[in-house]
Amino acid sequence: MPRTLLRCDDGTRTFWAVQFGERLAPLDLPAGAATTGAILSRHWDAIWDAREEDATVARADVRLLAPVTCNQQFICQGVNYRSHVHESGLKVADFPFNTLFTKASSCITAADATVVRPPNVQLLDYEIELGLVLRRDLPAGTTVAPDRLHEWLAGVTIVNDLSARDVQLPQGQFYKGKSYRGFGPVGPGLVLLEPQEWRRWPELHMRLAVNGRVRQDAYCGEMIHQPAATLSELASLQDVRAGDLVATGTPAGCAARAPGKFTMFVLRHFMSEAGKWRAFVAKGRSNPMYLRPGDRISAAIRTDDGRIDLGEQTTAVAAA
Template structure:
């Protein structure tokens, strides 16, 4: 069964701990990187106590949860990896016959229990719940889809929120910039380190996100167009992966972003580029789904039986100065 870890602060000290019910069992390893935690566990330099009941634990309400994903790391993302999200983003799933990759800066990493800061020049702030994968083994050569085993490379799972400034990302064609401002990558709260029998549960994971208590996104991991095994094999053709690097597997439908209708798109195609995007932004500003200061975002990913549970994110949107 997967072991759930958190990175936390307690009495001005940062440590990693194993979650035991509603308590945390400190590992007393200090503020090491995600990579070093995974390597230490693999090589058994970091050991989780066998007699958990006899160990001193800390209540979760006495600690400050930090991101279980640490910089530096490479953050590789999949775009439009759920069919319905492709449609709402204005893409034709029948024409999109490729796996869309982009990257995100590790400057954007932040805690899962905390604040998302909307930059003062951003008006179209959007949310994207995603299943995050942490690599536990280097990839230096091409993996063959039919023969490689993904469990050799996937070390852990976590909840990710790919916060996006749509009025930067789309009009400026700046995916990296529009998705990389500070606090635009809430990660965690849990780093769920998998055991061999856990991999068959990944397709059973259910993703849910609410804004102010209203369900906005809900899907199952089986709905991915390109599942992790296929994606990692393709990624190996053009990327070098280090232990601790991240793959975000795409978001389901329900984002604030919604592409204009076909007639509006045809009309906009006759406009100069700057006017086209001005019309787009004005149209999107009429949508109430975009995040506003004071909004609360909650997200969870788990199987229906609770045997694989990545915890819950609780985020408050605040206005940047």
């Protein structure tokens, strides 16, 4: 059975715990186990040895923190779902490569934390994503086989890749447009999977709603560049460490949409690059799907039979 690892704050201390229903079993760990990488690489057995009779803390009595600590890398995949490629006005055939970028780890926040829309941002968008968290360091040149994900990955979590489209797209800066503080809700927990359960990742069903209305609804099996291939490519590029987070892309349903063919023709042939983006931002301000102060986002990922359940994020949007 999956096991949910939580990072908690009870007002006097921060600690790791294993969830058993509505009660938590705190883990007795040395002070050096404060980070996600440390607990996963050094105390894996302690997590799985926790017992239900050790669950002495009520979940309602603690505040949940993001299960990925801010010292870890926040690596992302873009245009990785066929439906999102299509709604962006693109073709899957034009993306034979894996689009990789990073978000600042300082944007990581708890699953129920309020997100403040910066004063210079008007086009704030949401992206539900499946997050993969490394169990151990990934040595350079490693080839990860699809049936050996459990050797490298600890578990899965929910990520909302919040994005300032009026920064990201006109300026061509993914990092800047996606890295404002609070733009990375992660959690509520890190769901650790046993080896046979990793085969079920394509069955994970993602749903995101804004103010109770579903905006995104898709299965993770729609991914173009899948976890094993992505981990192998990352190992050929850079150091990837235990506890690092890989967000695997989002499906259709975002607020940002591609213009129609006629509009694209006009923009391409009759407007300057600067004019094109001014028109994009102006039109976006009248799009009711972009997030506004007072909106509430809910995001959940689970298999349809409920055997693997990553919980639910509940995020409120506030003005600066």
